Amino acid sequence: MNVFEAVKQSITTRQAAEFYGFRVNRTGKIICPFHSDKNPSMKVDNRFHCFGCGADGDVIDFVSKLYGISSLEGAKKLALDFGISYDSKSVIRKLKVIKQQKSDAQKYAEAENRVFRVLSDYYYLLKRWKVQYAPCIEDENWHPRFTEALHRISHIEYLLDILVFGSAEEKALIVMEYGKEVAVLEQRISEFIISDTGSSYADSCGDAGVQECGRSQGKPDIKREWQRKEHDQELFDRIAI
Incomplete structure (x- = not known):
């Protein structure tokens, strides 16, 4: 039996x-400790209920509220003060199950955030490749990473826009359809970071800009940054017109 039971x-x-220390009158009431009570207005029996402020609950709720502690701490205090034994391990097991x-x-929400994070990392990586591996001369063979950047960057940007500005249904569809691809991309990006020679991923952003390198800056609020980018682009378009 756990401590609550x-x-x-x-x-x-x-x-x-x-x-x-509360004095219970002949009608089973006490001065309510949870509001400015002059006449006893809290009925106490197996549970408690205050007819003045509406406070209500069981014995654990009463002690927790009285001492400003959690329900678990309140239950443990009662068990200690009244000498009640219980199975302490059952409480730990129950808390672990609830936490899990x-x-x-x-x-x-976790799945959507993961999809956005990985696609954003990939987008900034493509931007970097588009600059870093661009052909120097007209007849030069295109590097595979440059080709990939040209083919995919617009589509990835489209997906990111949906994840920021789309409806709940549109976002859910992206999460469902691209879940497996995102897992592959995440692994690929990690392998690229490890295998990239010469410098770290953060230091090798080159002309694409260090701040645009997906993981290098941590991006504490990456969706907000994406919204700001879209706002700046709209402003630029208005000025251009």
Whole structure:
């Protein structure tokens, strides 16, 4: 039996209130400690309810609120003060299970952020390749990375725009359709960073600009940066017109 179960089965809120110094009148009420109460307005029995401020809960809620501590700390305090034994390991196991469980919304948010991060890294890598591997003379054979940059950069930019400005349905479709490709891209980018000779990924951004190198600057809020880029482009277009 965990501490929550042990405490709730062993102690009533009235017993706890009396133990911590509250005087219970003949109608089973005490002065409410949670608001400026002049006449007893909190009913205490197995649970508690204040008819003045609406505070309500069980014995653990009462002690937690009274001392400004968490529910777990409140339950442990009651168990210690009243000498109640419990299985401490069961509490740890329960907390681990709760921590490990993620809602569908959390899982989707993580997946969407991952897709955006990887595609953004790839986009800035393509921009770099487009400059770094551009042919020096007209008849020079194109480097495969330059060719890849020309073929893919517009499409990747389109996907990133959807992930920032698109509807929820459009974003979800991108996450579903490109999940596997993103995993491959993430591995490929990592391998490129490791195998790239001469300098680190951050130091070798060259003419593409260090600040545009996907991972080099960490990008604390990469979606906001993308929105700013789009705003600047719109402003430029208006001026050009």
